[in-house]
Amino acid sequence: MNSDWRVTGERTSNQVARAMEMTNAPLPVAYERATQAIAECSHIDECKSWSDKAAALASYARQADDKTLENYAMRIRSRAIQRAGELLKEFEPQKGGDRRSEEYQRAGAPPLVTRQQAANEAGMSPHQAKQAVRVANVPAEDFERQVESDAPPTITKLAKQGKKSVPQALKPRGFADATKLIGDLERLCAFLKDKRPKFIIGGMKKFEFADARLTAVSVCEWLQLFIDQSREHDLAAGQRATQKPHPPKSDAAAGLIGPIDRCAMQVRELIFNFVDETPPEQWVALIAELRGELDDIEEALQEAAAVGLPKAVP
Structure with missing residues (x-):
């Protein structure tokens, strides 16, 4: 029996929900301490009580131009989304998992957890799940180089890099001319x-x-x-x-x-x-005369066909 719960679904959906529920999921201690410190900093304005107004002004200017905390937050968020995508990629993306597997067919088998089900149980929307998988598709070296830069990219930019584009078929020769002809024929019609x-x-x-x-x-x-x-x-x-x-x-x-x-x-x-x-009343006679002439031409061509193509038709 395969013991990998990520493939076989040994954890039930309720267990996945308890372990991955977004609103109740535990956070790292360092993360919670940093959040509390930033929250305290956002509510307490130490500079306001300073007697040296010039020093206070300089401090405000430095804080306004300092993106250190912002970049740290971007890096933390990017890595969290990347790791969520890596976990999601370990689930079967197909609906219902591999129906031919022994775990699925045997009696009393636990339900296979699909990628979308895992994302739903974790409180992630379909868009968030897709975005996380795409971020996880970015090669590790490229991801680290960008995230650790002085200007970390946005999640949207990272996700675009991990999007697997469908290769476009080469256009056949004459494609542009064919397109133009179709349009010209439609306009002429x-x-x-x-x-x-x-x-x-x-x-x-x-x-x-x-x-x-x-x-x-x-x-x-x-x-x-x-x-x-x-x-x-x-x-x-x-x-x-x-x-x-x-x-x-x-x-x-x-x-x-x-x-x-x-x-x-x-x-x-x-x-x-x-x-x-010619007056209209004479058109019937004209048509009959023309048919007679055509009959004569046809007869002459048939006679000439026996001896080769004619040089002239009488």
């Missing part, structure tokens, strides 16, 4: 949400159409590539993609994306210009 293309086109000058279309085509190509590769990345990472990725395009088809899009843009512009000059 918000900008286009209530704006129809015809409204934007109406605000352009004629010489701006071609450059705007080429820019839009380039952006569309990049975004489509981004969509495809992001889906492939999801699949490679073992994640379920929301949609199946597009089949890879052949080199020949990929090389034609730009020209085909530019051709489509030109045809669309010609059609819209023609529509603006």
Whole structure:
């Protein structure tokens, strides 16, 4: 049987409370004497009765500038918190302790005292307990060097030094650009949400159409590539993609994306210009004619595919 009560909980919570109750815990004799002496000094003003006023003034000035007692108090408090933290670190921090231990599983085993339970029984708040453990984490040499200095650090400063920081993961390459792209896409989406293309086109000058279309085509190509590769990345990472990725395009088809899009843009512009000059009742006939032309183009491409890519389409 493990006889270490700090691990097995051989002392019950009531025993811990009796031994560690903050308000009733005994204090060292030297500490109580020092407290009484300081209390007496704070209430009795010897200098006030001095007949030599200049000497009294000099004494007051020296007391006001003297931090000896203050530093002693800081050192005593710092060491008390450090030692409390060292004791707390000897308790199991997990809830309920080690449930697989023999002491926990055997019949009639005493309850395991956790770190938080010990702190509660000692009258320490969760913040005080955490602060004490962090102060105890400061390396002993660093702690002594700072506490014994002419300007001892505050408890808060010591606790910050003992805080175990979680290592930050390295940001991947392209992190800044990815963050910027996400923001730009969100702003573009918000900008286009209530704006129809015809409204934007109406605000352009004629010489701006071609450059705007080429820019839009380039952006569309990049975004489509981004969509495809992001889906492939999801699949490679073992994640379920929301949609199946597009089949890879052949080199020949990929090389034609730009020209085909530019051709489509030109045809669309010609059609819209023609529509603006055509009465609405003739649009049905126009659509039927365009479908017929597209059928002819498709048939010509299929015939040419048997002998290779066409140099020209009749």
